[in-house]
Amino acid sequence: MKFFIDTANLAQIQEAHDLGILDGVTTNPSLMAKEGIVGDAAVLQHYKTICEMVDGDVSAEVISTDFAGMVAEGEKLAALHKNIVVKVPMIKEGIKAIAHFTKAGIRTNCTLVFSAGQAILAAKAGATYLSPFIGRLDDINWDGMQLIEDISDIYTIQGFQTQILAASVRTPLHIVQAAKAGADVVTCPLSAITGLLKHPLTDNGLAQFLADHAKANQG
Numbered sequence: 001m002k003f004f005i006d007t008a009n010l011a012q013i014q015e016a017h018d019l020g021i022l023d024g025v026t027t028n029p030s031l032m033a034k035e036g037i038v039g040d041a042a043v044l045q046h047y048k049t050i051c052e053m054v055d056g057d058v059s060a061e062v063i064s065t066d067f068a069g070m071v072a073e074g075e076k077l078a079a080l081h082k083n084i085v086v087k088v089p090m091i092k093e094g095i096k097a098i099a100h101f102t103k104a105g106i107r108t109n110c111t112l113v114f115s116a117g118q119a120i121l122a123a124k125a126g127a128t129y130l131s132p133f134i135g136r137l138d139d140i141n142w143d144g145m146q147l148i149e150d151i152s153d154i155y156t157i158q159g160f161q162t163q164i165l166a167a168s169v170r171t172p173l174h175i176v177q178a179a180k181a182g183a184d185v186v187t188c189p190l191s192a193i194t195g196l197l198k199h200p201l202t203d204n205g206l207a208q209f210l211a212d213h214a215k216a217n218q219g
């Protein structure tokens, strides 16, 4: 399973990259705005900077909601760097754009996916990645993880090549559950990734080892 970080924050991207386990980055317009990245030139430059930091796929989202606008934006984004994946929303025009990008050899990430039906449509259009939003489903008392499991079953039965990118991950437990449910990729905040490290028995055990070593070697 690949690990992507879900942020536009360069310090957090660097910290995850330094762990040696980072396979890519996802962003969205809200994450870019949160970092104060505004205006076309600044946004494009930010994507370039991220691509230079991480040797892996970087999802860059289109803002247009019409086919022509998505195609124009997507082509501009894809031309920035070989690792850019054009992120397209799961709407009618988005499916048309994904099908177009697939034919043109431009890789895509279909975002804002909340149902198995949407997942089938995106795979038919040839999306490289599919982003079901686990956390936002959980927020409305729906079972986000069940959706990952259902899509994984369907893609296996049907032989679809689209990779399931579990998104809207909030906790380390989400990562573990997504791995069990068959996700090909998880994209998560840094806190969820580093949360995987935590176990009190590891901390207690290490403290004991170091104390015993110090005691045995003193004087």
Ligand code: E4P
Pocket (backbone or CB within 6 Å): 006, 026, 027, 028, 111, 131, 133, 135, 136, 167, 168, 169, 187
């Ligand atoms: C990733 O591609 C999504 O944009 C992101 O995971 C959404 O996460 P959120 O629901 O925590 O905003």
